[in-house]
Amino acid sequence: MSMASHPVERPAFSPHPPDTLEKLGISDILVQDLVLRRVFIERTSTLSSLSKTLKLTPSVVEAVFRQMRHRQLVEVLGMAGNDYSFMLSGPGRQLATERFQMTQYAGACPVPLAQYHAGIRAQTARVRVNREKLRHALSDLVVTDALLDQLGPALISQAALFLYGSTGNGKTSLAERLVRLYEDDVLIPYAVEVDGQIILLYDPVVHQRLDEEDQETDHDPRWVRCRRPCIVAGG
16 A cells, blocks of 8 residues: 655656757657558547647647658648648648557656656655644544554654554554545656656546646656555455
């Protein structure tokens, strides 16, 4: 079980929105394949819709569009205001079909594994616990002061916490309520790239999203702000 928190001091982590392909940290081919699959699904698209769907800055989407246009993979249908309206050309559809055989993912652009690792380390939970906070978190359970005195130092240590005892003595109930001590929010990437493969990470069933879907943020749009998650496994 992993526990999450609302620490008093939130780790400072706010990755800047990458404004060039190089700053994405992943290969240009992977980004282009992602755009190909997305446009193939939408049939006709615009730069702004790709930017919103793929969580890429407009300058990055425009750079990929120009590369694809140079390779004659897209056909411009016209202008939608100051935006291009376009679709895949014959060669573009053929290439997109081939790329779909490798993976059908056409969602938010992933972040590289190294950036994800750095982000997780920067957002390590730091919770401050006192008896009053602990008692409040466990207010719907009957616990002794002796147990509170055991739990407090264990939580402050930020090390693994092992709860043991006979079946039905409240281990699960206790663990579920300790999560209430963690009240901060964290940035979680929609997906992570590992050796050219895309791994989905953000799960709306597990993660409680705080950003609005169409809300503009001052951080890399490939990351979504969520309540610090708690994952319960096994059973």
